[in-house]
Amino acid sequence: MGTTRLVGIDVGTQGTKAAMYDENLKIAASAYVPLRLKRDEMDHLVQDPDEIFDSVVLALKELVSQTGISQIDGIGISGQMAGIIAIDEDWDFVYPYDSWLDTQCEPYVHLMRDYSYEIVSSSGGQVTCAHGPKILWMKDVLPERFERACKFITLSCYVTGRLCGLKAKDSFVDHTHLHFSGFADNQNGKWNNDLLNAFLVPYDKMPEIVSPDKIVGVMDENVSKFCGIDKGTVVVAGMGDTMASITGAGVVEKGIAFDVAGTASVFSLSTDKFIADTKYNTIMCARSPIENLWIGYAYISGGGLCLRWIKDLLKGEYEVLDDMASKVEAGSANLYFIPHFAGRTCPSVPSVKGAFMGLDWKYGDAHMYRAVMESIAYEYSLYYDILNEHGATASVIHGAGGGSKSHVFNFIKASVMNLPYVPVKNTETATLAMAGIAGYAIGAIKNLKEAICVSSQKGDVVDPNGTLYLEYCVHRKRYKEILEGISRIYNEV
Structure with missing residues (x-):
């Protein structure tokens, strides 16, 4: 049986990091592509979803170039957690990535704080400039785009969907993001209808809630060809970058x-x-x-x-x-x-x-x-x-x-x-965790906890x-x- 090749990708604010690992989570190569944070015509902090996706593709292409390895068995992607992207039925964005750093939605933070007890009790997250207020901002300020939006999804979901050629009906959010949503029943892994109704957010605009290790698709053949990757690479749902970093640190x-x-x-x-x-x-x-x-x-x-x-x-x-x-x-x-x-x-x-x-x-x-x-x-x-x-x-x-x-x-x-x-000695804990999640999903890693603990290198105790x-x-x-x-x-x- 040949060596399993796994790729973990972490899409951050300043750039995209990617790394290739084997089934023992030993790193073989890494790549980095910078990203830009900019202000749009409304003076809001956003990032271009096309640029973000291109950075992931270029990082994958660089890994193949460095290693000469074209067979990749699984990919897992993590991304910035508190921002949101609205997509239409064809997975095209109707508004750029609304960055977690932007505070345009602050009036809606105050609005949602009237339900703070209910939101915190249900989602586990505090009311901040995250998914819920950002969705309400679009509903009030950009109603036409809100109507065009089929689903509101996270950054890691958006990139994963683009990588696999998904449609809005296939959209998802992994459960590590739910505390930022403002509308989730986190303990039961579902949407809280009472909170959605309280803020007049249609249930059908929310994606399916899944586990980070759920296999959501196979890499699109055209993207694979551009990157020099063989057909059939499995892609998992992925998760938020902070949670990936924490997990990868053991x-x-x-x-x-x-x-x-x-x-x-x-x-x-x-x-x-x-x-x-x-x-x-x-x-x-x-x-x-x-x-x-x-x-x-x-x-x-x-x-x-x-x-x-x-x-x-x-x-x-x-x-x-x-x-x-x-x-x-x-x-x-x-x-x-x-x-x-x-x-x-x-x-x-x-x-x-x-x-x-x-x-x-x-x-x-x-x-x-x-x-x-x-x-x-x-x-x-x-x-x-x-x-x-x-x-x-x-x-x-x-x-x-x-x-x-x-x-x-x-x-x-x-x-x-x-x-x-x-x-922790190894600095790229997020990519390690994402490679581990992908390996676990395809059966190459049997015990995820053990694999991460073994791979997480520790320094001297203070x-x-x-x-x-x-x-x-x-x-x-x-x-x-x-x-x-x-x-x-x-x-x-």
Whole structure:
């Protein structure tokens, strides 16, 4: 029996990544094609669906060129999660990809928040500028296009459908996206008719809800020919990029926290229970592709960008600033930083902005740099407290992204949370997960959890410091008080 060839593709905001793996999830080649985020004639942040699809095709073609391998057995695609595409009956888009970064639908966020308790209880997601408000925006602002739209689908679904030559009647959404929908009964894997009716959204405009590993088609022959791929490549439904990244990092059983230390700072925790955070309106709850597993998470928009901002402001280098910060006492000598430059996302308080609190002449570059890192750890601890209230606990934190390369940053998070921190070495966890899902769907991978765990390479464990944890308990309490106080000020301003 020959080697199975699997391809995982991750369509992000800035570009499309693709990688070829074998049935043991050993990588053979990778490719990257950049994408553009632009403003349309209405000054809204969108992306061109044709450009997105072309990037996937070019990435596939590059993999074949690098390896000389034309037989690909399975493909899985992940994509940006909170945006939406409206398609007609022939799978042609009636409006560009409405990016998760665009806030044109904010008035409809406020409208849907009148049903916040019902939406969070049913979908597990908070009401943000995601699928529901974006659909309502089109219904009111672009009624003709809304009428033309047969289905509203996610980015990964759109690309997969184009790859297989599907029609709107074949459309689908995988269950990892449901918490962003605003209209889903997430626990039962179906649409909530009461919520659809409340907002006058026709049921027939919603796609079928499926599992990420469902085989939805075979690669179109013309596309295969262009890429140099043999006929008959199976394509699965795929899933959201955040969920793919979390899964590919080895979060395949309950009790594992995961830190995405990238542009955004994302903290998540796996659990065997559905979480509806109707009390704090902070935690999102997504269904994992792993059976009977849920992921509770929250994030700081642009948390990682705050580190780059302070680095550039101080005209330093990460390694040098890390070394300087490691010599500063825990709590940065009572200097605190608020990392919400883009507004507070979880919970949604857009008026809150960033700030240093307590500055005086004794502080230098190292104090400010460490305070920025500590602020992200404090935020994570607030998320973790809420997850604890729902009975979710962690035994370890896995970390990925550029920030996880910093030992001092990892040590701060470990000590604030009182949990060991394990950085993940392989950076392309999303493509690994998608290749694994495709391999599992075609029977080449028998035990998906085991295959991902074996392939997820871990770095050295960073243990927490118990003494520092006690000190940080005091500092994170002060941080919470400062955050609440500054939130009131920003709301008044």
